[in-house]
Amino acid sequence: MSDRRWQVCGRAGLAWVDWGGEVAIYHRGSGDTHLLDPLAAELLRALESGPRSDADLVSLLSELVSPEPERPPQALAETILGELKRLNIIELIES
Amino acid sequence: MNAIEPDRLPGQLAGSGICIRTGPFVSRIQSRLSAVAAGLALLYPDYPLADPDGFTDFQVRLYTPNPLRRWWRPQVQFAMDGRIPFKPLPLSQAYPLLEWGLNWCITSHMHHYLLIHSAVVERNGLGVILPGEPGAGKSTLCAALMLRGWRLLSDEMAVIDLDSLELIPVVRPVSLKNASIEVIRRFASEAVISPPALDTLKGTVAHLRVPRASIERMDEPARAGAIVFPRYRSDAVPAQAAPETPGRTLLRIAQNTFNYSLLGERAFHALTAVVQASRCHDLAYAELEEAIAWFDRLSGEADG
Amino acid sequence: MATEKDIENKENQIVESDSGVVAGIESRRRLLKGAALTPVLLSLTSRPVLGAECTISGFMSGNVSDHGHDDCACGFTPGAWKTPYVGDGNWNHTPFDPGTCKNQGQGQCNNYNGDGTPFFGPSTFSGSDPHYAGKTLMQVLWLSGNQDPHQFGAHIVAALLNAYAIPGYGMSPADVQAIYANVDANGGAAGGYYMGNNGKMLTVEQVVAFIQSTLCAYQ
Structure with missing residues (x-):
């Protein structure tokens, strides 16, 4: 579980528009356009610079979010990564 | 288009057609159908005509596809540069088909x-x-x-x-549908609106000058x-x-x-x-x- | 009523940044607190998601485009198929039977008996959506809005008839049947969805919009 590694789908990358409270991306590989909340956008930015492990991303989240006992960073990361994966924005790297 | 005498418009449409400029696009329109001539005379009198020998973006023709069918279930067909993008419609929808067809010409081809x-x-x-x-x-x-x-x-x-x-x-011209035709008539009695075409794919349709x-x-x-x-x-x-x-x-x-x-x-x-x-x-x-x-x-x- | 404040709403702040450089962690923390309840707020799918290439090129979930018809024959609408005696939509070009007329309205039949081809059957659709169970294809075309959520039934029937009747229609009967089976298995017309192979989901409304993009009705 914790040794999973993620990357952005396709090699063409993303175009970004950041309005602060919401972030639009254009995924060049698919031609899809998405509107992300800022936290999802932060994770995706990290992934854009190179593949990241679950542990990397959870640690990034812990830096970004004030701790909320009912939603630990692991659960938050799981939600965000699951959604980004469902939309074919990111994918797991086969090891 | 005021330059064309109203009684000469149908003849010109039936012949080489007329070239109307709407913004950057010039369309050559050819048709023998009286509804097309009447609609253009009502809705386009103030438009500039383009040089009939000059460049046109779209060559558009409206016609009755099968002459025999005229007596039975008359229809109208739209063609652009010889291509037929739509199924024929009942003849009573000839004018709306012209406007829809011109929209289609632009949305399907003007990708710059x-x-x-x-x-x-x-x-x-x-x-x-x-x-x-x-x-x-x-x-x-x-x-x-x-x-x-x-x-x-x-x-x-x-x-x-x-x-x-x-x-x-x-x-x-502005396309009005169903209840909005009456709404706009009530809103502005001076509005010039084409005769409604009933039972089109979009219900009742009329166009506003x-x-x-x-x-x-x-x-x-x-x-x-x-x-x-x-x-x-x-x-x-x-x-x-x-x-x-x-x-x-x-x-x-x-x-x-x-x-x-x-x-x-x-x-x-x-x-x-x-x-x-x-x-x-x-x-x-x-x-x-x-x-x-x-x-x-x-x-x-x-x-x- | 709009207030002056609405109208004076300040210009949208937009930052184009490829570098990902933003303010310090503390201000981001403030910004991000409570975020990510919905990580992805909206999505717009670009590529084809359903059926054959020909009908769906250029299709977007918004169904604003007629591009799909560039290379294929377009199909008749549900409205055409349900009134075969006033215009196009001749059932003789399909293997199906509309059934006999129960009530003749103004110049056309507006109510059909149950003796036509059933909606659920070996050469039609498989599933169990109660909206369509026990009805014929023609009866489904005639369902009113509240009996047929999003008019999904009417559109899927029209698509199937088109697949049989219209040479060059972008979908085969099997394509249409697969779309129906997928939606039926995922909740059906009321609140269900289509799940694509690529993990993309379309709502029933979006499936209807897709089918509409294959029909001749321009606009």
Whole structure:
């Protein structure tokens, strides 16, 4: 579980528009356009610079979010990564 | 087009056709059908004709596909440059088919522009895009604004130059559907409206003539300064406006862009720039007068 | 009514940044607190998601485009198929039977008996959506709005008839049947969805919009 590694789908990358409270991306590989909340956008930015492990991303989240006992960073990361994966924005790297 | 004597129009249409210029596009229209001649005479008298020997963007022909069928279930066929994009329709829908066909010519071929399904109006230098989401009633609102002094750029599509990001007018008659025909008749008794075609694919359809002032300015682009998502709602008294976020506006307007997939990232950046330059709102209204008052304030004009 | 404040809403702040450089962690923390309840707020799918290439090129969930018809024959609408005696939509070009007329309205039949081809059957659709169970194809075309959520039934029937009747229609009967089976298995017309192979989901409304993009009705 914790040794999973993620990357952005396709090699063409993303175009970004950041309005602060919401972030639009254009995924060049698919031609899809998405509107992300800022936290999802932060994770995706990290992934854009190179593949990241679950542990990397959870640690990034812990830096970004004030701790909320009912939603630990692991659960938050799981939600965000699951959604980004469902939309074919990111994918797991086969090891 | 006033230059053509009314009784010579049908002959010219049946022969080499007439070349009408609507903004940047020149269409050669050929037809022997009387409904086409009557519709053009009613709705296009103030339009400039283009040189019949010059360049045309679209060669459009409306005709009866099977002469024998005329006696049984008469139909009309639309062809552009010899291509037939649609199934034939009942002959009574000849005029609406001409207007739909001309829309199709532009949305299917003019991919050097960004084409958004929306109405576009302008006043005091403020270009307003009214995207055509289902249930928006954009044409009704657009017609009412036009009849109250707003300049019409288009009732059907925003045509945006990908380099300058200007809104290019493609001034054509406004398409009214079903109840909105009567609404606009009541709203402005002076409005010139074509005879309704019943039972079309969109229900009852009629077209509204555009005031001369908008036609005379068809070569004058505008800058988008507002994007308003109108929604007719019978309980929206008074009218309710709410700001929409730029991100949501971008996605909503992209969804209404005919050639977004085709233009890809270029469309993403162009739309982003248009959204960036615009105030973005949702507007729910029940009364046209209230909606117009809101738009007049948006364009910086006193409420009277 | 709009307030002046609405209208004075300040210009949208937009930052184009490829570098990902933003303010310090503390201000981001403030910004991000409570975020990510919905990580992805909206999505616009670009590529084809359903059926054959020909009908769906250029299709977007918004169904604003007629591009899909560039290379294929377009199909008749549900309205055409349900009134075969007043216009196009001749059932003789399909293997199905509309059934006999129960009530003749103004120049056309507006109510059909249950003796036509059933909606659920080996050469039609498989599933169990109660909206369509026990009805014929023609009866489903005639369902009123509240009996047929999003007019999904009417559109899927029209698509199937088109797949049989119209040479060059972008979908085969099997394509249409697969779309129906997928939606039926995922909740059906009321609140169900289509799940694509690529993990993309379309709502029933979006499936209807897709089918509309394959029909001749321009606008």
